[in-house]
Amino acid sequence: MRIGRRIVRPSAVAAVLPPGWTRTELPAFRKMAIAPVLPQWAYTAAAWDEERQCHVAWALHTDKRRHWDPATHSTTDLPERVRSRLARDDNPLLRQLAKCALEYRCFTAQNTFYERDEGAIPASSGCNARCVGCISEQPEEGPPASHQRIRRAPDWEEMAAIGIAHLARAPGRTMVSFGQGCEGEPLTRAREIGEAIRRMRQATRRGSINVNTNGSLPGSLALLIDAGLDACRISLNSAHKPLYEAYYQPIQYCWEEVEESIRLARRRGVYTALNLLTFPGVTDQEGEADKLCELVSRARVHQVQSRSLAIDPDQYFALAARHSAGGARIGIAGVIARLKRARRGLVIGNFARGLNERGPRVA
Ligand code: SF4
Secondary structure (H helix, E strand, O other): OEEOOEEOOOOOOOEOOOOOEEEOOOOOOOOOOOOOOOOOOOOEOEEEEOOOOEEEEOEEEOOOOOOOOHHHOOOOOHHHHHHHHHHHOOOHHHHHHHHHHHOOOOHHHHHHHHOOOEEEEOOOOOOOOOOOOOOOOOOOOOOOOOOOOOOOOOOHHHHHHHHHHHHHHOOOOOEEEEOOOOOOOHHHHHHHHHHHHHHHHHHOOOOEEEEEEOOOOHHHHHHHHHHOOOEEEEEEOOOOHHHHHHHHOOOOOOHHHHHHHHHHHHHOOOEEEEEEEEOOOOOOEHHHHHHHHHHHHHHOOOEEEEEEOOOOHHHHHHHHHHHOOOOOEOOHHHHHHHHHHHOOOOEEEOOOOOHHHOOOOOO
């Protein structure tokens, strides 16, 4: 392969899947002693299929809706859209979103400039967790993070202005979401975000206001719901306390508070989704699947968004070997089937559901 001016002969191969797919198998490789810790990508088994004369990867098509199709993002007119928006609006948060849209190619940030569907509002420069595979901040000895964490937290005026502009105008699955890949934990800024949400709801009743969070601070989540939040997505790699805490390395919170946030959101009538960071060989162990099914049924969540955890496979296996709930593999497809049996009407998909997609709520 030519990479820039260099010709490289790769000795190991993997695929990275587009949005809407969930990985089912890991790539086969053996690491040499000098090998670095790999950066955060969801390495997926890939190969050449002699019979079909094409490349193949191991994955499930878990969300068939087209609005996150790469073909409709990073289009040639995007840089001009960004430039003209920045020319007419000096909101500092827009400059961050411009970097996210053009440099990181974040589709949610791009939607802010396309003025459609789900737009992004990054809010927090700090986090109360130290996830081993954090995509916005890695320790010195870790691999390079795939995003640079935002350095300056926006104030509520900046966030409200972005939100009002998007909710008032964007067609489609109109939504704004706090808690993006380039930031820390939004619940650590509940007061500012709460004020921004209140101002948005004073300006328009259109669309949905969502937060993507680690669910660490139920009291702060309640403040956002009081302000008008109507949807939340809580991230987890496991519903088994030892493995959750070994991966998230929480600071002054624990698994029980995450579960309390999920229950609180349900009790308050908020559309509640789990952001399940899946990893073949761990998430699909019998014991892990049991814990997930118990949680989904007990907390009565509406949706499980299945994501492929982006981390060096050996790094995660080393963690899981000591902390996972264990048991035989049932396959990622097996986990999804069991989740659907554990909770009637549970939605499995990769993407947030817009207001008009949330259907009749199952009690
Ligand atoms: S919760 Fe998010 S921002 Fe915080 S450490 Fe984990 S991945 Fe990083």
